[in-house]
Ligand SMILES: C[S@@+](CC[C@H](N)C(=O)[O-])C[C@H]1O[C@@H](n2cnc3c(N)ncnc32)[C@H](O)[C@@H]1O
């Protein structure tokens with residue numbers, strides 16, 4: 509996943525500060541320290557033209573074998589995990605809910621318990637049976653890929669769900685007892701007008717989701733989608749800044765907290781929030797620089813200063829794990845400078861101040877003072893040191909401000 513201004517990407521993260529999440533304590537106690545588990549389920553009914561995720565179309569006959577492989581990989585890596593319950597488990601895709609129900613039930617039953625268990629779902633897969641399966645397996649959060657409520661835009665995106673299917677999916681989830689539902693929206697879609705975005709936001713708000721993720725459409729150059737929509741994508745690119753501000757103004761005006769560049773959650777004081785902190789604790793773990801274990805094809809892990817990326821090939825994954833061997837993957841040790849750069853880049857996406865201790869080597873002090881004087885950055889002295897965050901205006905400019913704050917590579 510890319511980490512541009514408001515791209516989709518991927519905790520126990522109640523506090524405002526970035527810390528080690530108790531990793532040193534856990535290691536001393538002889539346990540693994542990782543409290544966040546990502547499980548990749550790549551299967552989809554159809555590959556949407558704009559999608560750049562690791563997906564595999566169909567293959568119903570391989571869903572069981574894939575779950576076997578996931579569980580074999582988990583057994584190999586389980587020692588890095590903290591004692592149960594974990595902070596979070598997140599099943600992402602692909603379309604996790606397209607996985608055959610028996611295989612999905614078996615997987616969910618074998619995963620470690622966690623305080624937050626999220627499953628991504630495509631609206632057309634949400635039936636009372638599926639919702640019941642998820643609830644009884646301990647899932648407490650569903651992230652639904654709505655994308656838009658405009659039929660002509662859903663068609664451009666090649667989505668399998670109509671606006672009514674999205675609404676029905678939310679009703680089915682509510683009837684099954686889900687009290688934490690997130691909706692994904694995309695903007696900057698070929699053919700979209702500002703009025704379409706307003707209508708999408710209004711339609712989403714009518715469903716009263718606890719959480720919303722709103723992403724600008726990213727179209728990879730050289731794909732079928734970009735060839736089909738090239739000129740229109742350029743027009744949309746010019747409109748993106750305006751769309752972003754519209755999204756933020758509308759959702760914050762409706763009582764949502766803009767807690768991360770592309771993510772919003774109902775404020776705890778709103779009646780249906782019932783005092784809950786509804787930020788995605790799993791994604792917060794990424795933004796706070798916590799360690800996480802990812803299993804499945806294409807999954808990424810960051811554990812104790814090493815990043816591992818499983819290769820995105822189904823056949824190689826299945827055959828390695830059938831032999832109880834680690835899946836084919838790339839291993840990248842992260843040096844201190846890379847880690848500091850990542851922490852700065854990700855931490856500034858949040859609405860909470862980021863302590864600057866340990867980040868001095870990558871923070872350009874001249875640029876920091878200049879941007880602070882220009883009202884784009886806010887500096888503060890806290891009990892233990894200094895902290896930095898982007899102001900609302902700074903957050904609108906997002907990645908550009910962060911890039912200016914960052915000292916050029918020292919090597
Ligand atoms: C892992 S994806 C897919 C989840 C699910 N299969 C679906 O399509 O609804 C999670 C979210 O990323 C967003 N997304 C996917 N591709 C994107 C793209 N090219 N540009 C912007 N957002 C994208 C969508 O909002 C999607 O719901």
Ligand code: SF4
Nearest residue numbers: 552555556559601602
């Ligand atoms: S359903 Fe979701 S993951 Fe699958 S191809 Fe479409 S956007 Fe990608």
